[in-house]
Amino acid sequence: MxxxxxxxxxxxxALAVWYSLRERAPVVxxxxxxxxxxxxxxxxxxxxxxxxxxxxxxxxxxxxEGRNLLASAYLDLSGVEGPFSREVQVxxxxxxxxxxxxxxRVEGRVEALLTxxxxxxxxxxxxxxxxxxxxxxxxxxxxQVEVAVAALGLDLGAGEVALTxxxxxxxxxxxxxxxxxxxxxxREAVLFRKEVALVVKPPPGLxxxxxxxxTLEVVGPREALEGLEAVEARPQxxxxxxxxxxxxxxxxxxxxxxxxxxxGRARFxxx
Numbered sequence: 374m375x376x377x378x379x380x381x382x383x384x385x386x387a388l389a390v391w392y393s394l395r396e397r398a399p400v401v402x403x404x405x406x407x408x409x410x411x412x413x414x415x416x417x418x419x420x421x422x423x424x425x426x427x428x429x430x431x432x433x434x435x436x437x438e439g440r441n442l443l444a445s446a447y448l449d450l451s452g453v454e455g456p457f458s459r460e461v462q463v464x465x466x467x468x469x470x471x472x473x474x475x476x477x478r479v480e481g482r483v484e485a486l487l488t489x490x491x492x493x494x495x496x497x498x499x500x501x502x503x504x505x506x507x508x509x510x511x512x513x514x515x516x517q518v519e520v521a522v523a524a525l526g527l528d529l530g531a532g533e534v535a536l537t538x539x540x541x542x543x544x545x546x547x548x549x550x551x552x553x554x555x556x557x558x559x560r561e562a563v564l565f566r567k568e569v570a571l572v573v574k575p576p577p578g579l580x581x582x583x584x585x586x587x588t589l590e591v592v593g594p595r596e597a598l599e600g601l602e603a604v605e606a607r608p609q610x611x612x613x614x615x616x617x618x619x620x621x622x623x624x625x626x627x628x629x630x631x632x633x634x635x636x637g638r639a640r641f642x643x644x
Contacts, residue, residue: 398433402472405430407444409461413451414483418514418547421481422448426461432469442469453483484514491521491538493555497528503559504534506552511538513548524550532557564592566632570603571621575612575641584639593629601626608639616640 406425426446430437445464450457458480463471491511495502509524520541526534534555538548569591573584589604606621618638623631 398435400431401434401437402429402431403437403442404428405442405444407446409479410445410447411450412447413449414453417454417483417485419448419450419481419483420514420547422479423476426463427473427475428463428471429473430465430469430471432466436466436469442466444469446474448479450483456480456482484516486512487515487518488512489518489521491524491550493526493536494523495526495528495534495555495557497560499563500528500560501563502528502534502557503561504555505558506555509536509553509555510551511548512551513538513545517545517547521545521548526555528557528560562594562628565595565598566590566592567598567601569601571635571637572603572605573607573637573639574605578644579612579614579641580644582640582642585637586635589623589635590632591625591629592632593626597626597628601629606635606637608637612641614641614643 404427406427409423409426411419411422428444428446430442430444435441443466447462447464448459449462450459453459458478460478461474461476463474465471489511490508493504493507493509495504504526511518511521511524517538517540521538522541523539524536525539526536528534534557536550536553536555538545538550567590568588571584571587571589573581575581591598591601591604593601605624608617609620609622610617616638617640619636621635621637623635625631
């Protein structure tokens with residue numbers, strides 16, 4: 374059976390030695406940075422809170438030096454809505470004195486959280502990208518979510534694209550997207566829009582007296598539209614003297630198409 378009185382006496386002796394050594398240990402100062410924890414925050418997000426605070430402490434070397442120092446800092450935002458100014462609270466072991474906390478007081482604002490849906494826009498070199506899903510959920514501080522216009526990503530040729538919420542002034546780091554990545558389901562050539570002249574050239578023996586429309590809008594690849602200034606057209610039913618109305622048949626470069634069906638009217642006469 375264990376000799377409890379002797380064991381207790383040994384423990385007390387060890388504690389006495391430890392306290393004696395601690396009292397005789399040199400007193401040192403130390404500077405360090407610790408994470409600033411936010412407590413008491415309800416349904417909201419705190420703006421203006423630094424990630425770390427700077428501490429300067431003094432105490433016995435065995436408690437302060439190396440990894441022995443158990444220090445923490447926190448900001449209590451219980452019941453806060455809107456602007457706030459709160460002191461930073463610091464916890465250190467007994468026997469350690471806090472000489473400096475920087476910042477000692479934090480000023481910021483607690484904002485309500487807002488959730489809304491944003492369209493997905495993925496940019497690629499020379500291609501239009503279709504994704505799944507094409508809309509994502511944005512959640513974050515009301516002031517940031519309200520100005521968000523799209524979830525933007527850059528297509529690097531992989532199967533997925535990472536997204537970032539953007540507003541008129543740039544990225545919104547405080548806004549979280551769900552999902553934060555979308556799957557690329559199609560890549561198509563980018564089409565450009567251009568207005569060109571519509572030209573009617575009847576065969577020999579006929580002349581055109583009048584016709585409409587005089588212009589049309591087409592879409593196609595940039596290189597196909599760069600030199601395109603006019604498109605030749607003819608009546609779907611063929612040329613003949615008199616008035617002709619109906620769809621036009623268009624002589625278009627490869628990859629170029631009109632916007633909608635082109636309906637025309639013309640009057641031809643014998644020369």
